[in-house]
Each structure stands twice: as C-alpha cells, then as structure tokens.
Amino acid sequence: MRPEVYDELRQEAIDSAPTNWRCVSFPSAGPSSSSAVSTEASPVLDGVLYLRSPNGSGPWMVMANANGVCYEEIMLEASSLHGAATSLLLFNYRGVGRSTGVPLRGDDLVDDVLGAIAFLGSEFGVAPEDVMLYGHSMGGGAVALARAACGPAGTFVSDRSFASLAAVVPHHLRSGPMALIVGLFVAVLAAVLGMLFSSTTDSLGPWVAAWTVACWLGMAYAISDLVANNAASIPRDKLPHWWASLAAHTSHRTVAFATLSVPFLLAAAPLFLALAHFGALAPLGSRLIVAFGWKLDAATAWKAVSGPRLLFYHELDEMINFDHCSLYAALAADPSSGFDPARHAVKGLVVTRLASNGPFFHMYPVAKDPNASLLLSRMEAMRESR
Secondary structure, eight states: OOHHHHHHHHHHHHHHSTTTEEEEEEEOSSOOSOTTTOOOSSOEEEEEEEOSSTTOOSOEEEEEOOTTOOGGGTHHHHHHHSOTTOEEEEEOOTTSTTOOSOOOSHHHHHHHHHHHHHHHHHHHOOOGGGEEEEEETHHHHHHHHHHHHSOTTSOEEEESOBSOHHHHHHHHHHSSHHHHHHHHHHHHHHHHHHHHHHHHOSTTHHHHHHHHTOHHHHHHHHHHHHHHHHHHTSOGGGSOHHHHHHHHHSOHHHHHHHHHHHHHHHHHHHHHHHHHHTTSSHHHHHHHHHHTTOOOOHHHHHHHOOSOEEEEEOTTOTTTTTTTTBHHHHHHTOGGGOOOHHHHEEEOOOOOTTOOSHHHHHHSOGGGSTTHHHHHHHHHHHHHTO
16 A cells, blocks of 8 residues: 555544554664664564553553554554453554564564563653553464563464464465466576576576576577577578667677567466466475564464463464364474463454355454453453463
C-alpha cells in the first residue's frame, strides 16, 4: 500500500481513542547489520503506544508483527483484543514504514523487540520480565528469542508461528507458488550470472558459469562462443541490424550468449520446478536460511524460557504448515520441551467457506476467532500467575 494509506489507517485508530494513543520512536537494541547499508549506530523504530492509564502504570504488552505487516494495519484489532487493563506498544521493524535501517538477519528483528522492551523500561520503569511479548508468525519467532534473551521469567504468546524459519522455507520449496517463484528466480539468476561471466572472463567463463549455476548455461556459453567466432568473420553490414548495434557496444560473444540464453532459460525453468517438486531444493533452502542468519529457532528458545508461555495455532494454516513447520508440532514431538497442549495452547476455531487455502487461516485477525475470549482469559491468567 502507499504510505498515505498507512497514515490514514493510523489516524483512523488514533481518532477512535485520541486520549489513549501516542506516537513514539525509539532505538533498536542492536546496531545496523551493515555499515555499507547504513551509518546509524542503531536504527530508529517507529511505533505507537496505547495507554490504559495516563502515566503508563499497570501491565504492558509489546506486539511483534508478521512479515509484510505494518502496525498501522492492526492498531484497532490490537486495542480491542488484548485486555482492558493492558497498555500496548506496537512498532514496525527496521526498514518497515517509517522505521530506519535494513533487516539483514533474523537477530535484527530480535534486537528490535529488545529495543521495544528497553524503551518501556526507560520511559515507564517497566522491568523486562513484566512486559508480555506477543508475536504473530515471523514476530512469534522474534519474541521467543527476545524472551529467552531478556527476562526469561516473563511471559510470551506465539500466534501461528514456526519452530524455526529453516523449517518453513524447505516446506514451501517442495510445492506451491514459492516453488514456482524460486524455480524461475534461479533460472533468471543463472542467466544473469552467466552473462556477467561471459563478458568479464574468457577461458574461465564457461567453467565458472557451469559450476555456479547449472550445466545448461555452460552449454549456452560454449555455443555462443562458436556463434561469436562466425559472426566476427562476417562483415558488419551483412549482420542483422540489431546484432551489429549491440555488438558495437559490447562483444559478439556477449550478444550471442544473451540471445541463446532465452531458449536455455525457458528449458531450465521446468528443470528447477521439477527439482523443487521432488524436494531437491528443500535442503538447499534450509542451509541458506541458516547460513544467512535467518533461522530464528523458536523451539530452542521456548525451552530457555521459564515464565508462562502460550501458543495460538490453527490446524488449517498453510503459510506455516501446522504438521511440518509449526512451533506446536515441534514442541509436541519433543519430550524435553515440557510442552503441555492443555496448558500451553489455544486452538483456532474459525472456519469459512470463502477460505479455499491455508493463507486465510494464517492471517485472519485473532479477534474474529470463536476462541478469542479463551485466548484473552488465558493471557490474563498468565500475567496474574507471575
């Protein structure tokens, strides 16, 4: 959505309770991941407070958004769901909305949650363990790690979240739209890298391209080399006009490779889609997630938290597949987790004939679930048990 749309959503929520909402900004607890991207010591995060009391006394909750969600979209829902006695802090991760910085690893999101906790401590004197953390989807992974790192005796709620992000990506690489997207992306990346290598290296070009991406690009390059040699022996006025124009700015080899890449690209995309379908890309996806620092191992963090914990889940969720990726399934299969579904989980019950696939069950507002009141009462009981 356009920035002005988010402005309108925020203003609509503020107008509904102008004495309760307050716009704030605060630093993340961690520095920018790359000085090449930003010179800030710490990104500045944009957020809003919903104050149940003028001086901010009483219980507090920090809410961490799902991927692709801005706090402006959930302000009204959050203020109506999370208890008449609870003040709220909503914020956008670095690089989202008005928040500065760029998230380059999973720990960046965890640092942003820790920054929100630190802000409540400096602004209202709230101890870290007295702040309830609530995270939806990606936010569930972030708050689990933040809770384990800061005030592990405190409470947190994981809403339709994963055991780790390294489990989610391989599942989506086996089937569905992500397999199509990744297959096409890898094919396009292969063609771009092949063109890059073909124009910057000579004898190593075919081997680098083949080793880096796929054998078919090496074949395309080899054929383009033959074509380029023939084209170089033909007078320029005998060549097709478009070929001569491009070759004047680069080389016959690069033009030949670019031309041949199209049919090879079309042939390669189904190959990568087939590899995705049979699960060949899944192990690679998992390793890349870990290598780039996006594992967000919530299942391990759960076991490091001593305070009250609660899961909200939906068995029809397909964004974070309940059977293969959910935190619930991972904890239930691990005897050392201490997980008790009767005590630690609330099941989503919403069903609609309009929902033909899993994404709906992952993204619908919790306030619209028949079990919303049960979730709220369990959260209140968690707070009172401390």
